[in-house]
Amino acid sequence: MLKIGNVRLKNRLVLAPMAGVTNLAFRILARRYGAGLAFSEMVDADGMFYDIHRRKKEFSTNSEDAPVTCQLFWGAGRYAC
Numbered sequence: 001m002l003k004i005g006n007v008r009l010k011n012r013l014v015l016a017p018m019a020g021v022t023n024l025a026f027r028i029l030a031r032r033y034g035a036g037l038a039f040s041e042m043v044d045a046d047g048m049f050y051d052i053h054r055r056k057k058e059f060s061t062n063s064e065d066a067p068v069t070c071q072l073f074w075g076a077g078r079y080a081c
């Protein structure tokens with residue numbers, strides 16, 4: 001069984017991060033079809049700082065959407081959180 005830190009995944013199927021695709025609805029569908037982990041869309045960290053209300057929508061999640069990871073983009077780098 002795959003374990004990341006103290007999070008144990010139910011299987012090794014991971015939904016890759018896809019900008020413009022992996023929103024909350026898509027992630028929930030992927031989970032219903034078996035994904036053990038799902039990535040959010042790529043989120044611009046600078047944009048989040050300057051436009052928090054719009055970015056909150058990109059980050060929206062719920063109890064069915066777990067465990068979830070997000071991909072933060074900042075300048076030239078990408079970070080998973």
Ligand SMILES: Cc1cc2nc3c(=O)[nH]c(=O)nc-3n(C[C@H](O)[C@H](O)[C@H](O)COP(=O)(O)O)c2cc1C
Pocket residue numbers: 016017018019020021041042071
């Ligand atoms: C529409 C689309 C959007 C993508 N957006 C991102 C992204 O924002 N960040 C990222 O790291 N990879 C992105 N990717 C790459 C995917 O996460 C993945 O690495 C790639 O599709 C290869 O997956 P595979 O090895 O399972 O074939 C994107 C891929 C597609 C098709």
